[in-house]
Amino acid sequence: MDKRLERILPRVQKPARYTGGEYNQIIKDKQKVDLRVAFCFPDTYEIGMSNLGMSILYHTMNSLPYVWCERVFAPWGDMYEEMKKAELPLYALESGDSLDQFDVLAFSIGYEMAYTTVLDMIDQAGLPLRSAERTALLPLVFAGGSAAVNAEPMADFLDLFVIGEGEEMNNDLLALLHTAKTEGWDKPEFLRRAAQIGGVYVPSLYDIAYHPDGTVASITPRDGAPERVTKRIVVDLDSAPYPVNPVVPSTEVVHDRVNLELFRGCVRGCRFCQAGYIYRPIRAKKPETLVKQGIEALKNTGHEDVTLLSLSTSDYRPLPALCDGLLDYCESRSIGLSLPSLRADNFSMEIMEKLQKVRKSGLTFAVEGGSQRLRDAINKNVTEGDLLHTCAIAFAGGWNSVKLYYMLGLPTETDEDIVGIADMAGRILHCWRENAKNKNRGVKITVSTSCFIPKPHSPFQWEPQITREEYLRRVNLLRASINSRSVVYNWHDADTSVVEAVLSRGDRRLGPVLEEVWKNGGRLEAWSDYFRFDRWMNALDKFGLTAAFYAERERSVEEVLPWDMIDVGVRKAHLVKERERCYSSTLSPDCRHQCSACGALRLMEGGKCDG
Amino acid sequence: MDKLRLRFEKTGRAVWISHLDLMHTMQRAFSRAGYALKYSEGFNPHPQISIALPLSVGVGSYCELMDFRLNGDTALAALPARLTAVMPEGIRVTDCYEQVNKFALLKYLEIRGSFEYDERPAGEMAEELTRFFAQPEIVIEKKTKRGLGQSDIKPAIREIAFEAGEGEVLLHAVISAQEPTLNPALLPDALRQLKPALAPDFAKFTRIENYLENMQVFR
Incomplete structure (x- = not known):
């Protein structure tokens, strides 16, 4: 171990997250590999080690014999300060080698608020921030993850982006880089060729022109780069790689458990939800595959919990069979099975009872809108009747805590809708009084609101965000409407939402803003400990930009959007249609009832959408 | 089986694993090796394991001792190698035997x-x-x-x-x-x-x- 590191570790919180050496880590002989990949997660170890995508891609990249892929996480503030003081550069956990010994820095970006941490990690690797200033072929610095569907604010800093699912695409890219390194190509040649790989977006091969008002005038590809980069997907999830031997952290992380992914995509089409559109088409795994992989992973890790992951667990058709298969193994071994993302509308007694056998947790419902009209407008297909029915079963079954999540500021929301949230909480309280078996224990109903953020590639991508002041007015209206002590109201601050709204629909002109925020100490800004609203506003100001331009402005459907070169499968015309249906509060049937021909199916040659 | 005692080393990168995390690591390692630790009875069952004289974070050891119970009988001679094979780097089990002295001694x-x-x-x-x-x-x-x-x-x-x-x-x-x-x-x-x-x-x-x-x- 590096002497400097050894002296720092006794002084920092939770040192085990900085040492590596965990069970199932992948160690290779660095003399015998041709490409060393630093897989960088721009957040802490505890968050990154809970991320299934990170775990899958760590294994797929390491499946290439000529590649050794190691993990790198962002140090927490105390460690960061100590590393600066000791002049200890950022290092990878497996080998402990500093990042200057790597051929590739690959970032996984799931959230816009991680952008400044990406810059910070590039800097801690001792590299210039901007792609144009890194003239050599190696190290290649690229990124993927759900934030890459609008990569424009980060376009100056990364050599390329991978759009969509990385299982196959990353390895295609690494194979090309392997050839490039062996044959001694220069960076421009490599980037030109990489742009021909499906799903690879090379921002430097696209010229962006702006209108005087700041909107995008045109996007022009050069050197044979495709006009639109189409998202890559994995067609058959049953045969797709799944790590049954994931790294087992030696210290507590956020999700200490085996994660099983039921399916990708979502049949629901909630109009505010980016994930519901960018992960289409719907592809499910067979329950047999999941049971087999789940048991194997439990054996290989020794975890005491297994969780079923998807955007909407209740929409997994063979859910009862899957639960039976897993519970057969789990119950006798005291292994907990948890099912997040259940819907209120088809939450069955059967599933609930199955879970009760192992462990009982609180009920959480994402209701999103306070009235049926608003829920129809956003296509959140939950009725109050379903919700009350589900709660009645749950209260009768002994549950006594319910969490309800809403967004304020959704398109078409009125004050009546906001007061409706308080009314609904009141009716759930009434439902508890009528159904609870043991009233002595009391009930806790928690209402939480956050500020709606319009996201690219969703039907609301053209919508304005409400201002901070307006959000606070709506929060106060709701506070005043809640008058029971059993109902607790929590609201998220709108400050982060504003910055997130700017970044998620931002363009390349935000590059200097990100750099400025980083220069002024911005990193790990997904954490309220480190987030500073003023730092962002000052940086925007410095470059003559405003948050309002990006966040609060309604965009015309004719406007060229900064992310128009990215094709996630769903056609723009479908998004336009869905947005129009919002204004007439018209529900769209879910994919199971009627295919909307959204366009995502064309991503899947010969495949069948499970919608 | 009655109270068993494990002797193990904790060196190298493993010295940074805290006592609480080590207990958890042990629990998972037993499970990976296919040994069923005996759990306490009651509302919130937990494995009955206890480590003598918890180490401070950063201190290594060639002589850690941990008491535990298993469900059913097992060949103790094979246990150290089977456990070591599923341990994080730096933890090596060197012996396993029935408890003789109380930790208080x-x-x-x-x-x-x-x-x-x-x-x-x-x-x-x-x-x-x-x-x-x-x-x-x-x-x-x-x-x-x-x-x-x-x-x-x-x-x-x-x-x-x-x-x-x-x-x-x-x-x-x-x-x-x-x-x-x-x-x-x-x-x-x-x-x-x-x-x-x-x-x-x-x-x-x-x-x-x-x-x-x-x-x-x-x-």
């Missing part, structure tokens, strides 16, 4: 340490350290549950010797493990308080062996 710890000096000559320091720890009493300020207190650490040091190495002074000592407990970190702390000129730039420790009151090896 563990009296002394043999430790080795390294006091690193970046600027000062190790030879000179080794002599000075020997002289310092030969004093009849070494009274330091120590944080206790009731706030700051005065404490003489000398009676807890049974043997201590220093030897000059390369940029470091090697320490070899036998200290009291229980009643009173001497945390080895108090040795450089004493220097910082009473003779800063001798305080090392960095100190680290490793446990070597456990002893009974009569200096027989504690098993």
